[in-house]
Amino acid sequence: MNLFKSIFGGSEEPNSTSKVGWKPLTDLGQLNEIITTSADKPVAIFKHSTRCGVSRMTLKQFENEFDLEDKVTPYFLDLLENRDLSNAIAHRFGVEHQSPQLLLIRNGEPVYTASHGDIYADDLKRYI
Template sequence: MGFLDNIFGNNDSKVTSSETLKWNELTEIQQLESIAAESYDVPVLVFKHSTRCSISRMALRNFEREYAIEEGKLKPYFLDLLEHRDISNEIAAKFGVTHQSPQVVLIKDGKAVYDASHSDIEAEDIKSRL
């Protein structure tokens, strides 16, 4: 593993692992309907990640490191943008957010109530909006 991989991670990695965060994979456009429905019971977070982008990798790692949201208070989804750009486009249309990468979108009661991208992605900001 090279020096930059140690800093930013291996850019070929498609799935992230976190000890405190259990990601749900977002791989089908049809999941957006169930995500909207789920968000009436528990807020849903979608993390849109470009697996080949070092900035996106850094934002993801920082988010996972800072994540301190009690299980059951938020349902987090992970979207691999390189594999599923069509889903990202549908998120933009369905929830009225401009596509960014990396980006988080917080959904409550079927609507996007918050989104942030790049260095503005902060786990504490998400937690404060729950």
């Protein structure tokens, strides 16, 4: 394994040993599911570019910090595979597209957004 890959990882996403329990976000219809679910339990959406080293490091840091298994329903969006869906999220929730980006949705509305180096799992606790 070369040095770059050992630092930033491979192309497989998200980490298969992650404690986050990601739900893949791959279909526009899931936005309605997210809005409905968020009435009972907040939903986190992590938008990730599998080709970006900053996004990869941010994802790994988030997964290592995450301890909200029973408090948040986490969705994972691969931006390269689902750019149209990412644009729909930006439009529906009124947020500018960023990568990486974390959104916390409660009652169908974004209550917290962060991008790049400002993404921390611990910050979600203040908005749940």
